[in-house]
Amino acid sequence: xxxxxxxxxWAAGVFAVSVLPAMVAGLPVGxxxxxxxxxxxxxxxxxxxxxxxxxxxxxxxxxxxWEASAQSRSILSAPFHVSLExxxxxxGDADGGMCFRCHAPSVLEYPDHVGVYLKxxxxxxxxxxxxxCSQCHLIxxxxxxxxxxxxxxxxxRVVFGSYEKPADNLAxxxxxxxxxxxxxxxxxxxxxxxxxxxxxxxxxPWHKTEAQKKGKQCQSCHMPEAFGESANGERNxxxxxxxxxxxxxxxxxxxxxxxxxTDVRGKESEVKVTIRSLVPHNLPLPHPGWSRVxxxxxxxxxxxxxxxxxQRYYERVFGDQNGKATIFDFxxxxxxxxxxxxxxxxxxxxxxxxxxxxxxSMDVIVTMTYSPIHGPDDFVNEVVRRAALGRKDRAFQPVxxxxxxxxxxxxxx
Ligand code: HEC
Ligand code: HEC
Ligand code: HEC
Ligand code: HEC
Ligand code: HEC
Numbered sequence: 001x002x003x004x005x006x007x008x009x010w011a012a013g014v015f016a017v018s019v020l021p022a023m024v025a026g027l028p029v030g031x032x033x034x035x036x037x038x039x040x041x042x043x044x045x046x047x048x049x050x051x052x053x054x055x056x057x058x059x060x061x062x063x064x065x066w067e068a069s070a071q072s073r074s075i076l077s078a079p080f081h082v083s084l085e086x087x088x089x090x091x092g093d094a095d096g097g098m099c100f101r102c103h104a105p106s107v108l109e110y111p112d113h114v115g116v117y118l119k120x121x122x123x124x125x126x127x128x129x130x131x132x133c134s135q136c137h138l139i140x141x142x143x144x145x146x147x148x149x150x151x152x153x154x155x156x157r158v159v160f161g162s163y164e165k166p167a168d169n170l171a172x173x174x175x176x177x178x179x180x181x182x183x184x185x186x187x188x189x190x191x192x193x194x195x196x197x198x199x200x201x202x203x204x205p206w207h208k209t210e211a212q213k214k215g216k217q218c219q220s221c222h223m224p225e226a227f228g229e230s231a232n233g234e235r236n237x238x239x240x241x242x243x244x245x246x247x248x249x250x251x252x253x254x255x256x257x258x259x260x261x262t263d264v265r266g267k268e269s270e271v272k273v274t275i276r277s278l279v280p281h282n283l284p285l286p287h288p289g290w291s292r293v294x295x296x297x298x299x300x301x302x303x304x305x306x307x308x309x310x311q312r313y314y315e316r317v318f319g320d321q322n323g324k325a326t327i328f329d330f331x332x333x334x335x336x337x338x339x340x341x342x343x344x345x346x347x348x349x350x351x352x353x354x355x356x357x358x359x360x361s362m363d364v365i366v367t368m369t370y371s372p373i374h375g376p377d378d379f380v381n382e383v384v385r386r387a388a389l390g391r392k393d394r395a396f397q398p399v400x401x402x403x404x405x406x407x408x409x410x411x412x413x
Contacts (some may be wrong), residue, residue: 048155049106052132058231065242074103074130078387079395087330102189104130142188151188186218203281209343211280271351277341286316289329292371300363301356308353327375361409370399
């Protein structure tokens, strides 16, 4: 039995919902038990979905990883704020909470709290989590029959996870759930936007891939396994990284292989790039609508002077009601062009380039990057204005995926 500490007393207040008899029995005398509020709407949101700060006390490692992740910024980024406003200006209040369905899924249980979230966001320093510990660990099930799949919550003292035998603790009960090790858990928020079922899904046919057939789940790549403490001071065991590497982070190194063949044919040459995506879903994922991956071929001639460069994009271009291209997927009524790399696809790109004249050799450089945010000037300028770091915000940084460089001799033998 753990010693009685102010910590234990605090822990009893993590969840303010109905206190289970087992928990009461485990509590030392003198500790005030929070009133059994029951699982009704009378429980304030911040009690039903305790803030991640409350879990930090015992799960420091997980917290620090999560804090560095995109998920922890799901309602904080300037691109999100500006596009949310644009969406709300056109959607009206009826669907005004749509974006929160995944960016702050507590609104699924508290639909009348959309306004609270909007106010919190406007404050610039929200006290509520978007996708925090509770928003993920209180998911009891995912209804995969619905599109997009729907997460169902069980709000209470029980935290779900994939351990079969979690150690006991004074803050919460733990229940094992196979769901947490399965792709369908993640797909609940990564498949598609609700109301956009007439547009193709974001991930593509992920469930038919070699990776999935081999038993690789989303977690295998995006929550890589390690060995360590799950809670402070507990014995070491299998743990899962919570920094959710994706666009940022280590997983990128395994995204593609690139083979480049250059055929010098007099005044013109051909650069053939064979890209093999190792990613078992679309690359990039086409939400938000401006996401795109750039493939750049640059030729350096004499004295390393640039003689040619060409860019091609992997993206999904949405058409609005009038058939005009828009970078806002929520204005999309159709798809005008879709060049995203499909799951595990091999794509061949041929570039015909002018062979540099009077040069003994040329450098062929092929680079693949995630493009920075782009769009109409008013939108981009507003994002710059709102971002704490202005143009230095990560949204404006290209992120390199892969690079190839070769020197090709041009001397005729
Ligand atoms: C409750 C909804 C929700 C669930 C469940 C969820 N995600 Fe996410 N995820 C998000 C949101 C929202 C973002 C985007 C945050 C942002 O950048 O604004 C995100 C971002 C990510 C990113 C980072 C993307 C990037 O651009 O780098 C990865 C990787 C990711 N999620 C993987 C997963 C995996 C793996 C799972 C399952 C274990 C999962 N997610 C479950 C909502 C969710
Ligand atoms: C079905 C769940 C879902 C819905 C609904 C949704 N998003 Fe997202 N959003 C995500 C996920 C997941 C990511 C991370 C995507 C990735 O990196 O591939 C994301 C990323 C983003 C990003 C880029 C990351 C960032 O925070 O800057 C923006 C901006 C964004 N969403 C805006 C919106 C807006 C505006 C709406 C409503 C019109 C919306 N989203 C609705 C799941 C959703
Ligand atoms: C996007 C959803 C998501 C978020 C956010 C999230 N988790 Fe997890 N967590 C998971 C999943 C899924 C697993 C199981 C992973 C597996 O089995 O591969 C897990 C596993 C765990 C585990 C057991 C394994 C380990 O690494 O210790 C703990 C403890 C945990 N989470 C605590 C937290 C805490 C605390 C937070 C907030 C700081 C948090 N989680 C945020 C989805 C999430
Ligand atoms: C008083 C300390 C304490 C607090 C506070 C706490 N936890 Fe835990 N938690 C633990 C311990 C101890 C374990 C067991 C770890 C083990 O088995 O190695 C655990 C296990 C877990 C697991 C794994 C459960 C499973 O079945 O796989 C998850 C998920 C989790 N906690 C989430 C949370 C979340 C979310 C919060 C905040 C709302 C939180 N914890 C707050 C101590 C705490
Ligand atoms: C075999 C490993 C693997 C599996 C399994 C996998 N992914 Fe990925 N995923 C990647 C790689 C690699 C990238 C990085 C691509 C890059 O940044 O170039 C990525 C990128 C992402 C991103 C962010 C990048 C973007 O284009 O917006 C999200 C979000 C994501 N994956 C979600 C998922 C979800 C959800 C699943 C499960 C259905 C999943 N992934 C399964 C390897 C995997």
